Amino acid sequence: MIFCNFRFNLYVVHTFFFLVILWGSSVEASTTATLVLSQSSRWVNMLHYYPSDLWFRGDSNGWESKVIDDDYFFSPEGKHNREKEWVASIEAFQLPSSIFSTPENPHAQCRFPARFRLVKTLLSEHDISLTFPNIACPGYRQWREKVNGQRATLVFASSYLNSPSSMFGHTFLRFDADDVSEQSDWLSYALNFGAVVEKGDNSMLYAYKGLVGGYSGYFAMMPYYEKIKEYSKMENRSLWEYPLNLSPTEVDTLLAHVWELRDVAFTYFFFDENCSYRLLELIEVAKPGVELTAPFRAHAIPIDTVRKLDASGLLSDSVYRASASDKLLFNAQQLSKSEVKQAKALAEGRLSPEGENSLAILNVAYQYLQFTSMKQQRTPALAKRRLGLLKAINTLSKTKTDYSPLKPPRPIAPQNSHRSQMAAIRTGAFENTAFVDIEFRASYHDLLDPTDGYLKGGSINMGRVVFRQYENSALDLQHVDIIDINSLSPQNELHQPTTWRVNLGIERIYGANDDWLTLQLNGGGGVSVEPYDDVLMYGLAEARTEYALDGSELVDIGMGARSGIMAYTSIGTASIGLSTMAFWRDSTRVKFTAAQNINMGKNSSIRISYQYWDNQFSEQSNEKRSGMFTEFRYHF
Template sequence: MHYYPSDRWFDGSNQQWESKVIDDGYFFAVDGKRNTKAEWEASIQAFQRPEALFGGPENPHAQCRFPARFSLIKSLLSEQGITIKFPTIDCPGYQRWKKKVNGQRATLVFASSYLNSPSSMFGHTFLRFDAKDVGQQSELLSYALNFGAVVEKGESSMLYAYKGLAGGYSGYFAIMPYYEKIKEYSKMENRSLWEYPLDLTVTEVDALLAHVWELRNIAFTYFFFDENCSYRLLELLEVAKPGVELTETFRVHAIPIDTVRVLEDNRLLGDSVYRASASDKLLSNAKGLSKDEIMQVKALAEGTLAAESVHSLAILNVAYQYLQFTLVKKQRDPLLAKRRLALLRAINKRSKITPDYSPVKPVRPAAPQVSHRSQMVAVRAGEFESSAFVDVEFRASYHDLLDPIDGYLKGGSINMGRVVLRQYEGRALDLEHIDFIDINSLSPQNALHQPMTWRVNVGVDRVYSDDVDNGLALQVNGGGGVSIEPAVDWLVYGLAEGRAEYLLDGSGMANVGGGVRSGVMHYGAVGTASVELSAMRFLQGVVRVKLTFAQNVVITTNSSVRVNYQYWENQFSEGEFEKRSSVNIGYRYHY
């Protein structure tokens, strides 16, 4: 069965191979995790026995515990012309479970990225199983299949990130009602959902469910970048479609949106259905309200204004959505529940008087699979202080603030594994920059929603300042602040931030400083433009000021040209000034 390659099972050899399942209960042979021959023989013996191997009423016999594996073995034996008699076993527990799930169709669900949670930064995928005659909205009663790490309650985000990268968690499949996932993602985490019907027959869905039954309570290795939710789901879909290679391209990392693209490339996805998050629905309906009407919305939610005194259905509806939005972040409060009920009654009453009103639907954004790909290479030519140079850049993932925006969040970026090499004319190639991790969350605030703007960067910088001889420094910097959206497609932000750096020239010199960063971004028809100014004072007395102008011009979804101008001005404790500038232009390609 899956997690054991069928092409190696039947050749009878003891090949060197290790299953990705780490749970010994998944194997019949003692060394079945690594010994393909022993597991093949032990599986056949287990399926031939008339007596039960497993306790409990749900899976008393090997054929009932592993129905998909049993089906595969019979198929492989038949292909080889080998006849083995197996007992006929009834599996009531398995049949009851199948009837309960009632899955005859399958849908892939992509939950959009959510920068305020390390586990959600790159998005998430899971499956939904539907009945054949499922109608609109009734899919909420369908069942969802999720794969995730088991995280102890109260673990910090930093610890989660470390253990997720290092393989410190076990991952498990879990099946649950779809409405629970809707609540979790659309409301509690404010994430939009994209649903893609999968091109699977009823027989293929049945094979998929048979394997899901086998994987209940079975532990896997879990890694944040490769052996994650999306990778495991692709492995499952390879069970349903044995001739389709879905995981072959993900040898280093499996970012959820890339796995969606692979399914589309293999023509397995149908037309998508978009489910907007609670915050998107709230803001879409609030846009048409005046400042005075927004004040009424807040008063209704806070209980200082009676719902019966408001005659505008639009105001009542936004107030109800606003209260719903704030409720999910708080523990159960009888007073808030009472206000919500009063608003709902007022909405129902007012709807009979103004039946033509309908809530504003959020504008459907570009679908995730049409976004640019995650990895990127770039070449550029430029000049620094009259010296010509050429840069070569590689980025393992995923999206920066100026990249083509379709399918991504405005003001959001995640870069990991970014390396820049530079060669000046007549000199050797040298390291210019490394981003181990670079995250920006420039979420604009408004009257009803005030998310924090924040950024963090860990990497190696070349510090353009005479006090450190333009040397490389290992550094960490970050901060928090506020962003606003003064007009459509414009973003203005400001942050207070700090920086700690350690020079890599062998001097042992370290530096700590604090300052501010502000900028303006515009999402135009040709691409994204930005202007940013930062100023930082260090404990040694040095003040560094940096001004950056950048324009990204989109050519295609995966290619663009970027122009960049930078100006540095450093003031030293002795009162001396140092001024430098650089300009470059480059071609960027996402793959």
């Protein structure tokens, strides 16, 4: 209700003081300048205006702010009218101090310090002198001192193999004091943009609303250690911290703008108007003249926004903060098999920590217990066991002073991974008929693509389309992946994640006399293991349902299995795979594939693959097909 009152009061006061202030000052003289200034990119950025015809509207003169709340605008038409908002903002900034300045109803200068600063700057750049009252803003000052930031850092939360939600990454900002290296960045403030979820929405609704825009997004600030706990511990995601090349003045502008955005609702879309996009907007406000958001109007994958900032020279060398699970697995790797078993027994309470003489084992035991009990409710027994391990660590560490838990080595930084979109051209022979494929993939990474900066065994592909042209034939649709996710997450003594995959798309099926396209959904679950370094073996049970698109409208369902081996070599990733499936309509399909990816730098590769199909439709018709393909793939 506060905000409603706030706005109401402003309008009343506007009307009342309209003549006194507006005509009494020199605003009238600057009406031509108003047009120019209110169209400047800095004003447009500050108010988050966009041409509203971008997707839907034919009106090419229309503008619209991405801010939903009316409170953000002083003019009733401010959401769509840059000029009127400019004039109304100046009016509000000129109001005498006596009208406002209670904490609940702050003066416009205090509510919008960055906007006020920009107005003054733009006016003075155009030699327009307006007088504004001197307003003290204790509320803002107090907050600004608390968020003691002279430097800004971009933090990228990378993906975790078994969590599809994390696969696109996430970004947020952190504000550090000048002397943060002597202090603690745990106590720095983090700024996050995210949708605010109503309690009671179920998870399908979350996904749906996130995609179509049913949520509003808000900025929120919290101590950085809250984010460390959220990502490193709860979600097993590593954090990459990139100091931003912003001057203290620019950071101050950024924070002043952040203050304006507290509790202000933005439109939120998972793909484009997301966490990463909004952060780019903030940086544009802080650093006039830098253009960051333009490439991301359609979709903003967080890592692509990191790349853009990197290419714009805004990022310094990153700091890598390994996730809790990475720390556990790396420390466990240094132990022998029997030592790992011992650590597990200690964590599970089957072995008493008293008398244990190895800090490395106790450390892994504690990390493992923390990892496994993270999402459990506290029990007295569990708490006792954890304290028991820590007491043993405490006692032993007083005499053995040379041990510290090991830090996992720093992997390839995520911005140095291959780019998100991909186009490929493929040639080959299918049953002795030559063909050419053209492939496009909107995002992101498949199991054979160069793994630098990605997780081995994880892939997520969306919007992949393949067109094929055989010699003497027309170009035809060959394959569509609407979504294709693989999570081949190896199991070991301490961690037993499920391997799973899901695929929705259109596939070509080879029958006795012809072939046809079918819309299909398939997926399954199973187990992966890593018998040797850089070798992954997997096996899954699968189910599939499909709907023929050849006019027959045949529906079929099948059950089957899939297995394979992946080898990660210095040349590139190699794989062999076998899948078999028995269908309700008495057919069986077997598919064998072998492929070798040859990495040629970060964004290019050559892939050679062999595929063999054996489709049995009845006892009489057994269709065998094979093909050998070579393709050039380019990530852009």
